[in-house]
Amino acid sequence: MSPFFVITGIVTLLGAAFAMSLRNLVHCALAMAVAFSGIAALYLQLDAQFVGFAEILVYVGAIAILIVFAILLTRSGEAPEKSVLTSGWMAGIAVSAMVFTILGWAVLNSSAIPKETPPAPVATVKNVGDALMTKFVLPLEIIGLVLTAAMIGAVIIALKEETNNENPGRKS
Amino acid sequence: MFDKLDQIFVTALHWLTGFLPAALQPVVSTLICIAFVMSVFPGVFALTTVLERKILGRIQNRYGPNRVGIPFTKIRLCGFGQFIPDGIKSLTKEDIVPRAADKVVHFLAPVVMLIPVLLSYSVLPFGKNMTITDYDAGLLFFFAVGGAVEVSVFMAGWSSRNKYSLLGAMRAIAQMVSYEIPLILSAVTVVMVVGSLNLSQIVAHQNQYTYGIAHWHVFTPWGLVGFVLFFIASLAESNRTPFDLPEAESEIIAGYFTEYSGFKFALFFLGEYLGMFAIIGLGITLFLGGWTSPVSFLTWIPSYVWFLSKLMTIVFVFIWIRGTLPRLRMDQLMNFAWKFMLPLALINILVAGIWHYMAADWQRWLVCSAIIFGAYAILGRGLMQNQNFGKRIYRYAE
Numbered sequence: 001m002s003p004f005f006v007i008t009g010i011v012t013l014l015g016a017a018f019a020m021s022l023r024n025l026v027h028c029a030l031a032m033a034v035a036f037s038g039i040a041a042l043y044l045q046l047d048a049q050f051v052g053f054a055e056i057l058v059y060v061g062a063i064a065i066l067i068v069f070a071i072l073l074t075r076s077g078e079a080p081e082k083s084v085l086t087s088g089w090m091a092g093i094a095v096s097a098m099v100f101t102i103l104g105w106a107v108l109n110s111s112a113i114p115k116e117t118p119p120a121p122v123a124t125v126k127n128v129g130d131a132l133m134t135k136f137v138l139p140l141e142i143i144g145l146v147l148t149a150a151m152i153g154a155v156i157i158a159l160k161e162e163t164n165n166e167n168p169g170r171k172s
Numbered sequence: 173m174f175d176k177l178d179q180i181f182v183t184a185l186h187w188l189t190g191f192l193p194a195a196l197q198p199v200v201s202t203l204i205c206i207a208f209v210m211s212v213f214p215g216v217f218a219l220t221t222v223l224e225r226k227i228l229g230r231i232q233n234r235y236g237p238n239r240v241g242i243p244f245t246k247i248r249l250c251g252f253g254q255f256i257p258d259g260i261k262s263l264t265k266e267d268i269v270p271r272a273a274d275k276v277v278h279f280l281a282p283v284v285m286l287i288p289v290l291l292s293y294s295v296l297p298f299g300k301n302m303t304i305t306d307y308d309a310g311l312l313f314f315f316a317v318g319g320a321v322e323v324s325v326f327m328a329g330w331s332s333r334n335k336y337s338l339l340g341a342m343r344a345i346a347q348m349v350s351y352e353i354p355l356i357l358s359a360v361t362v363v364m365v366v367g368s369l370n371l372s373q374i375v376a377h378q379n380q381y382t383y384g385i386a387h388w389h390v391f392t393p394w395g396l397v398g399f400v401l402f403f404i405a406s407l408a409e410s411n412r413t414p415f416d417l418p419e420a421e422s423e424i425i426a427g428y429f430t431e432y433s434g435f436k437f438a439l440f441f442l443g444e445y446l447g448m449f450a451i452i453g454l455g456i457t458l459f460l461g462g463w464t465s466p467v468s469f470l471t472w473i474p475s476y477v478w479f480l481s482k483l484m485t486i487v488f489v490f491i492w493i494r495g496t497l498p499r500l501r502m503d504q505l506m507n508f509a510w511k512f513m514l515p516l517a518l519i520n521i522l523v524a525g526i527w528h529y530m531a532a533d534w535q536r537w538l539v540c541s542a543i544i545f546g547a548y549a550i551l552g553r554g555l556m557q558n559q560n561f562g563k564r565i566y567r568y569a570e
Contacts, residue, residue: 026330030277033323040316049309053316061319065345068326072342125309125369 004045012038025071033064050125174472181208181476182301205304209293216483217445218255224491226251231495262438270333270431277331282432282439284324288317289443292450297372299463299476310371311363314454315356318409321447322348325418325428328440332431340427343502344418347408350509351415355405357517358398361524362389362458371454375462384468388461393540394524399459401517403486406455408509410448413494420499452486453479512555519547 015035019028036059043052086092132140176183185204189197222237229236240257241248269278295310297303307313322345329341363369366377380387389395408415419427429440456462460482463475500508523540530536 024274027277030323030327037320049307050312053309053312056316057312057319061316061322062349065322065326065349068330069345072330072338125312 002045005042008038008041008045012042026068029064029067029071032067033060036060036064047120050128174474178300178474178476180474181299205294209290209304213293213446213449214442216449216480217442218259219252220445220487221258222252222254223487224494225254227488227491228495231492259438262441263435265434267434267436268431272333273431274331274333277327278431279436281324281328281331282436282443284327285321285443286439286446288320288324289447289450291317292447293453295371296450296453297375297457297462298453298479299474302463302476303372306370306372309369311359311369311374311454311458314371314450315352315359318352318447318451321443324443328432329428332428334431336424336426337428337430340418340424340430343424344411344428347411347415347418347505350506351405351408351513354401354509354513354517355409357514357521358401358405359454359458361394361398361520364521364524365389365394365528371457371462375457375464378461379464381468386461386464386466386468388459388464388466390459390461392527393537393544394520394527395459397516397520397523397544399455401513401520402455402459404513406448406451407490407493408505409451410490411444412448412490414497414500415505416499417502417505448490449483449487452483452490456482456486507555512551515551516547519543 012035015031015033015038018031019035022028022031036055040052040055040060043055185201188204189201192200226236226238236251237254238251239248240251240253242253243256269275292314294304295307295313303310325341325344325348329337329339329344332338362374366374368374368377378386378388385391390399407413411418417423419429424430429437432440456479463479465471465473465478523543526543527536527540530539
């Protein structure tokens with residue numbers, strides 16, 4: 001393990017841990033942005049430039065901002081007085097550890113995964129673009145359609161309801 | 173001779189690192205490159221602050237700073253020494269943090285602002301063979317690190333616990349998110365035509381000459397529209413007039429850095445100007461030929477001189493616009509981004525595709541220009557519809 005991997009791994013895990021455990025929701029969102037940047041750094045170490053940059057562009061630049069805006073618009077910035085952990089947190093850890101063990105066991109013993117690590121593929125941005133435009137063009141188009149439909153839906157929800165007095169501030 | 177002058181920095185770097193053992197060379201050469209960025213662009217920033225005050229002074233019929241020259245001498249330099257006392261003043265001022273502020277986030281915000289801005293310089297080609305990290309996806313890297321600036325603006329606005337700061341941050345983020353879309357879409361046309369996200373290759377594609385005139389992208393119909401869209405969007409991204417609503421001093425004091433003073437304020441100021449230079453540098457690289465010369469008989473001028481002179485010319489235009497145009501209103505800002513710039517950028521992508529596949533003669537000039545003019549006219553009319561641009565009638569003032 002290279003020292004860079006250890007540092008980015010620790011930063012990512014700390015960011016994720018703080019995102020769960022801090023009291024103030026805005027702090028949690030910022031800690032999550034740190035975790036996202038750490039994941040992007042990990043991708044970059046694996047020579048996956050496109051995924052790494054897209055991770056920063058989409059998750060840090062857009063999703064973290066979206067979450068922060070949602071927090072600000074729905075509640076005041078005050079931190080809750082009571083503890084963030086519920087009373088049954090011990091049971092929660094036990095359950096999640098069990099689920100993780102079973103899933104890990106199932107994945108490791110599955111026949112669908114090849115046992116030998118394949119040689120690292122060369123994935124330049126050009127390769128990714130070529131694949132998106134040829135092999136995966138149908139999924140790409142479908143995702144585009146779904147996102148457009150979602151956006152139109154959001155606009156319809158946000159539309160002002162029809163009223164009779166138009167624009168009282170300005171007269172022609 | 174001129175080739176040597178052109179490559180003098182590259183040669184100097186190789187010569188300097190040549191003395192070291194091979195294991196140390198990459199580290200030292202990286203450090204030297206960082207020192208280059210950290211010294212040149214803050215220097216340009218210092219000069220620009222004086223230049224801006226002087227040009228704005230001229231536009232407003234006054235002198236601007238003209239006293240300070242070299243300290244302890246009588247040389248005045250037309251006031252261009254003004255940045256030295258400005259810097260000393262901001263370093264020695266008291267750092268005031270509001271009692272209610274979120275101390276950690278308040279402290280981190282200027283740092284989070286400056287780091288991505290400095291990172292974005294690492295992919296810009298300042299001159300021939302003068303790109304610090306030649307990423308395969310350099311353009312994507314530039315836009316990705318730019319996204320982190322929004323986080324810092326939010327951190328500054330929210331942690332100050334001041335309604336003006338928060339309002340300014342909300343305005344800034346809404347504006348940045350809206351104008352990032354036309355910015356990226358106008359850059360996409362260049363990527364389509366060049367076929368690469370690598371900024372050095374984009375410059376190399378423009379470094380050809382027909383009849384002595386360079387193949388800059390701005391000299392094509394799609395490139396001209398792309399450049400104008402990119403220019404307007406970069407004005408908005410760097411919060412400059414007429415898009416300076418996030419810092420509108422007559423409405424919300426100073427926006428998201430209202431509660432910052434002393435050195436932290438200076439860091440914000442520096443980050444904002446360095447961000448402006450970086451985005452102008454990207455615009456130059458994409459549309460104005462990067463470090464290439466516009467005409468073939470001037471290619472002997474060193475490439476970095478071309479880059480810096482193009483940069484300073486556009487900075488001058490930015491200052492000129494600041495002294496000329498009034499500020500937009502919030503709804504005008506959003507309408508302009510979503511109803512005019514975004515559709516025009518999408519049509520421009522189509523035009524770039526047509527340009528790429530049509531034969532290189534006068535017909536493609538005609539077809540592409542016709543589509544762009546039609547789109548511009550229709551979109552402009554759509555934007556003007558239901559907007560009564562007559563004389564304003566004051567309801568309560570008369």
